Structure formats: structure tokens, C-alpha cells
Amino acid sequence: MVPVRPTARSAGPKAEPVLVLSPHAALTGAPTAGVRIFDRCPPVHTVLLGRCQIRMHGRDVTSFDAIAIPASVRHRVKLEDAYACVAYLDPRRHRFEDVERLADRWRRFVPSRDDLRTLLDDARASPERQVDPRLLRALDALELEGATVAEAASKVELSVSRLTHLSTATLGAPPRTWRAWFKLRRAISEALSGSLTLTQAAHRAGFADSAHLTRTCKQLTGVRPAQMMPRTVHVEP
Numbered sequence: 001m002v003p004v005r006p007t008a009r010s011a012g013p014k015a016e017p018v019l020v021l022s023p024h025a026a027l028t029g030a031p032t033a034g035v036r037i038f039d040r041c042p043p044v045h046t047v048l049l050g051r052c053q054i055r056m057h058g059r060d061v062t063s064f065d066a067i068a069i070p071a072s073v074r075h076r077v078k079l080e081d082a083y084a085c086v087a088y089l090d091p092r093r094h095r096f097e098d099v100e101r102l103a104d105r106w107r108r109f110v111p112s113r114d115d116l117r118t119l120l121d122d123a124r125a126s127p128e129r130q131v132d133p134r135l136l137r138a139l140d141a142l143e144l145e146g147a148t149v150a151e152a153a154s155k156v157e158l159s160v161s162r163l164t165h166l167s168t169a170t171l172g173a174p175p176r177t178w179r180a181w182f183k184l185r186r187a188i189s190e191a192l193s194g195s196l197t198l199t200q201a202a203h204r205a206g207f208a209d210s211a212h213l214t215r216t217c218k219q220l221t222g223v224r225p226a227q228m229m230p231r232t233v234h235v236e237p
Contacts, residue, residue, distance in 0.1 A: 017230035020116045021189070024093035025123045027116040029085035030230065038222030041074040043173035043181050045091055045099040050084030050111045052077055068103040070096050072172035077222065083112035087119055091129070091171045092136060098126040117234060134158060135166050142175060143182040146206060149175045180216050187213055188228050198225055 017030040032050075046069045048054070054061045056075035061067065069075055071091045087106075089099050102122055109119065134156040141152040152175060153163040164174045171178075187205035190196050196204060202213035202225075210225075217225045 016232060018116060018232040018234070019192070019228075019230040020120055020234045020236065022120055022124075022236040024090035025120055026088040026185070027085065027119055028088075028228070028230065029083065029111055029116055030227070031082060032079045032084050037076065037078045038218075039074065039076045040218075040220060040222030041072060042088060042220045043072050043091075043171065043177045045069065045071045045089040045094055045096055047087040047089070047099060047103045047106065048077065048084065049086070049106060049109055050079060050081040052079050052081070052084065054078075066103040066106040066109065068096070068100045070172065072177070081111060085109070085111045085116060087123070089123060092131055092139065093129060094123070094126060095129045098129075102126060117236075120236060131170060132166060135163070135170060138163055138175065139167070139178055142179045149179060181220060183207060184213070184216050184220060188225065191225070191229060192233050198229075 018028070020027040029049075047066055048063065048069065049066050051064050052062075052067070054063065054067065054069070054075055054077055056069070056073055087102075089102070094102075102119075105122055106119060138152040138156045138158070141147040141155050142149070147155070149163070150160055153160045156163070158166070160175075164176075167173065167175050167178065173181075183205045187198070187201045187207060190201035190204050191198050198213065199210040202210045205213070207213040207216070214224055217223065217228065221228065
């Protein structure tokens with residue numbers, strides 16, 4: 001990865017927390033006050049939009065607009081814009097080389113001014129990745145049925161160790177990490193429905209308590225659950 005040229009930036013009326021959700025992508029944008037530096041290791045590919053410094057693999061990288069980060073790579077981010085956006089792209093659907101091409105396409109996207117939904121259209125248009133159907137079915141069991149890793153492995157007639165190897169080798173993260181990610185996504189979605197508090201959503205999603213939800217959220221995304229709660233939400237089919 002190499003630094004890219006800076007582009008002009010301006011604040012605008014869209015500078016408010018927003019979340020765009022689809023089955024294999026989540027795009028968030030929010031003011032960065034109080035969240036300037038964070039560490040995280042999500043099991044999905046990410047694209048950071050906005051000026052930032054990133055430390056990973058023992059190297060420091062500066063980005064002036066958009067930069068792609070592979071799934072399951074621990075990294076530290078220092079944000080330098082007053083407003084930034086993040087795209088989370090599921091490696092079940094997106095190869096990293098396609099995510100890099102999306103980041104290149106998104107270099108002229110200006111956080112706080114441009115609409116995140118335009119990025120989702122680009123993400124949907126990228127080629128769909130081919131993944132072992134057994135792995136996809138096992139992850140569906142974790143995500144949609146709330147199965148344990150052992151139950152998901154049994155459903156596709158694999159041992160837990162074989163499923164773990166297949167998931168890690170193909171997608172970069174073991175099934176237990178994927179299960180945590182799915183629970184986090186469900187908790188945030190439940191809380192966003194407006195009918196549940198974060199504590200209630202945590203229990204509904206399978207977390208022991210709100211502290212467990214907070215630890216998981218900070219480990220995977222680098223921020224607390226409350227900082228994932230936008231004013232505006234767009235749910236796409």
C-alpha cells in the first residue's frame with residue numbers, strides 16, 4: 001500500500017451519524033470526536049474513508065482518502081478528519097483484490113458530503129467470490145440460527161477442527177470469531193430497531209451482559225456499541 005494524493009474536503013449537511021446495512025456490507029459514517037485513535041481486528045475487509053494513519057504489520061501507512069485493509073488483520077487507526085466513514089465488506093462475498101479496487105474507485109468520496117449508499121451500489125457490482133458451500137452453510141447456521149460452532153460443524157458433516165481450518169484458510173478468521181461478529185451485528189440491529197436498550201439487545205443476541213457486548217465490540221471494531229448507533233439507518237435488501 002502506498003500513500004495517495006489528498007483531495008479537497010468540505011463539511012456539509014450530511015455530517016451526522018449514518019449506517020447503511022445490507023446482507024454482506026455495512027457502511028458507517030460519523031463525526032470522529034472522541035474516537036481519534038483505536039485498535040481493532042474485524043473478520044471482514046474494511047475500507048477507511050477519510051484522512052488517517054494506520055499501523056499494521058509493524059508499518060505505518062498514511063492515507064489521504066480511501067485505503068483497504070484485509071480481513072482479520074489487527075491494526076491501529078489514528079483519524080485526522082473531523083468526519084470519517086468505514087465500509088465493512090464480507091469476505092464471503094468480496095475478495096480482497098476486489099476490495100482494493102473499490103477503495104481505488106472511492107478515492108474521491110468525501111465523508112460528510114457524499115451519500116454512503118452510492119458506495120453500496122459499487123460493492124454490489126463487484127464480482128462475487130466462490131467459497132466452499134459447506135463453509136457458507138456452516139456460517140449461515142452461526143448467523144441465522146444462532147448455532148454453536150460444534151452444531152454448525154455437525155450440520156455440514158465436518159469436525160470442529162476441520163471447519164476451523166477451512167474458515168481460517170479461506171476467510172482469515174475461525175468460526176468462533178465469526179460467531180462473535182454475527183452476535184455483535186445482531187445486537188446492534190436489535191438496538192437500532194428502537195424497541196430494545198443495548199443491554200436488552202445484548203441479551204437477545206446471546207451476550208452474557210452489556211459488558212460482554214462492549215468488550216466484543218471494542219475488540220472487533222475499536223469502538224463502544226453506543227458509538228455504532230447512528231441517527232440515520234438505511235437497511236438495504
